[in-house]
Amino acid sequence: MxxxxxxxxxxxxxxxxxxxxxxxxAVRGQRASYRPVRSQRCEGSDPVExxxxxxxxxxxxxxxxxxxxALQGGEVQLDVLQALVAALPGLRLWLDGGWSGPAALxxxxxxxxxxxxxALDPVLASEALQDEAALRACLxxxxxxxxxxxxxxxxxxxRPLDPAGCWQRPELWPARLVVMTLERVGADLGPDLDTLAxxxxxxxxxxxxxxxxxxGPHDLQAAAQAGARxxxxxxxxxxxxxxxxxxx
Numbered sequence: 748m749x750x751x752x753x754x755x756x757x758x759x760x761x762x763x764x765x766x767x768x769x770x771x772x773a774v775r776g777q778r779a780s781y782r783p784v785r786s787q788r789c790e791g792s793d794p795v796e797x798x799x800x801x802x803x804x805x806x807x808x809x810x811x812x813x814x815x816x817a818l819q820g821g822e823v824q825l826d827v828l829q830a831l832v833a834a835l836p837g838l839r840l841w842l843d844g845g846w847s848g849p850a851a852l853x854x855x856x857x858x859x860x861x862x863x864x865x866a867l868d869p870v871l872a873s874e875a876l877q878d879e880a881a882l883r884a885c886l887x888x889x890x891x892x893x894x895x896x897x898x899x900x901x902x903x904x905x906r907p908l909d910p911a912g913c914w915q916r917p918e919l920w921p922a923r924l925v926v927m928t929l930e931r932v933g934a935d936l937g938p939d940l941d942t943l944a945x946x947x948x949x950x951x952x953x954x955x956x957x958x959x960x961x962x963g964p965h966d967l968q969a970a971a972q973a974g975a976r977x978x979x980x981x982x983x984x985x986x987x988x989x990x991x992x993x994x995x
Contacts, residue, residue, distance in 0.1 A: 755971060756964065756967035756968045756970070756971050757957070757967045757968075757970040757971045757975040757976060757977050757978045758805075758807075758967075758976065758977040758978070759805045759807070759961070759967060759977070759978060759980045759983075759984070759989060759992075760807060760809050760810070760811055760841075760956065760977050760978065760979050760980065761798070761801035761802055761804075761805060761807050761810055761811070761980065761981065761984060762810075762811040762812075762813065762958075762979045762980060762981040763794055763797055763798055763801070763810065763811075763812055763813070763981070764781065764813045764815055764981070765794060765812060765813065765814050765815060765816065765824055765827055766781060766815040766816060767816065768794070768824060768826075768827060769783050769784075769792040769793070769794070770783070770784045770792045770793070770794050770797040770798075771783055771784055771792070771815070772784045772785070772981075772982070772985070781815065784797065784981075784985060785985070786800070786984075786985040786986075787985060787986060787987045788800035788801060788804055788984060788985060794827050794830065794831060795830050795831060795834045795835075798810055798831055798834075798835060799834060799835060801981075801984050802835060802838060804984060804989075804991050804992070805984070805989065805991070805992045806992040807838075808837075808838065808839060809838070809839045809840075809841055809977075810831070810835070810838055810839070810840055810841070811841045811843070811870070811979050812828070812831070812840055812841065812842045812843070813843045814842065814843065814844050814845070817844040817845045818843065818844075818845035818872075818875070819845075820845075823842070823844045823855055825858060825859075825863075828840065828842065828863055828867070829860070829863050832862060832863050832866045833862075838866065839866060839867075839868055840866050840867050840868070841868050841870050841897060842867050842868070842869055842870060843870040843872055843899065844869065844870075845872065845875045846869070846871065846872075846875060846876075846885070847875055847876060847877045847881060848876065848877050848878075848880075848881030848884065848885065849881060849884040849885050849887075849890070852869060852871075852885055852890075852892070853890075856891055856892065864891065867892075867895075868892070868895045868896065868897060869885075869892050869895070869896050869897070870896070870897045870898075870899050870925065871885050871886075871896055871897065871898050871899065872899045872901055872927075873898070873899060873900050873901045873907065873908060873909040873911060873913040873914065874899075874901040874908035874909065874910075876910065876911035876913065877910060877911060878910065878911050878912075879911050879912050879913075879916065879919075881911060882898075882911050882913055882916070882919055883919060886898075886919065886921055896921055897921065897923040897924065897925055897956070898913060898920055898921050898923075898924055898925070899924075899925040899927050899958075900913060900914055900924060900925065900926050900927065900946065901927045901929060902914075902927065902928055902929065902942065903928075903929040903930050904930050908929070917949045917950050920950055920953060921953075922952075922953060922954060923953065923954045923956065924946060924950060924953050924954070924955050924956065925956045925957075925958055925979065926939070926942055926943045926946050926955060926956070926957050926958065926975075927958040927959060927979075928942060928958065928959040928960065929959065930959070931959035931960030932958070932959045932960070935960070935962055935982070936959075936960045937960045937961075937962055937966060938957055938959065938960040938961055938966050938969070938970055938973075938978065939957070939959060939960060940957075940969060940970065940973040943955060943957050943970070943973045943974060943975055944973045944974055946974075947973065947974030954976045955974050955975050955976060956975065956976060956977045956978065956979060957970050957973075957975040957977075957978045957979065958978070958979040959979075961978050961979075961980045961982075961983050961989075962983060962988060963983060963988045963989060964989065964990065966978070
């Protein structure tokens with residue numbers, strides 16, 4: 748028999764949650780109770796300063812941005828996005844703007860300047876998409892973001908958050924999937940590896956990114972064994988549980 752397969756750890760991808768122009772601390776997806784973040788990595792809650800510190804700490808090439816204003820029915824904080832793009836050239840921003848369908852995403856995209864649009868990959872959240880037709884249209888060829896969108900498969904307390912039925916249509920899934928367990932976000936409960944492994948079985952060719960519960964480096968190794976290429980992380984960066992990543 749050959750040697751058993753070995754896996755390097757999943758890459759940590761920093762997350763910032765935005766509310767009213769500040770970075771807030773996400774806990775269990777209970778968005779109404781989020782407060783401005785307090786971090787060992789930097790002072791204050793300014794999005795550019797927090798993002799710069801987190802990205803530098805783990806040598807990240809992507810930053811996940813959850814716009815809570817937009818997720819709760821407001822406008823995407825475009826001025827913050829533009830500031831992030833200007834301050835961190837070359838960084839890819841994965842943006843969850845709570846879009847319900849293609850019309851909302853197109854309306855947002857039309858507001859972007861060319862530099863900001865080039866840096867953004869939209870995250871389509873199963874909790875926000877209104878129906879299957881919206882999922883299909885957002886992922887259809889010919890859109891200005893075609894080939895760049897990720898799908899976030901969202902769940903809370905074992906139940907999919909999914910009015911569009913995304914969890915049941917793996918044939919529609921794009922090449923990159925976020926597996927989001929909201930009750931574990933910021934809760935130090937460990938990653939939901941069983942759900943991630945199930946998505947891996949259903950989409951063996953997809954690139955999987957986990958979200959929620961990461962406690963430290965050992966979880967990044969376990970996540971890789973379960974099939975994750977990367978893991979979204981905020982709390983373990985802010986409180987020092989993830990060490991700095993050595994640069995090449």
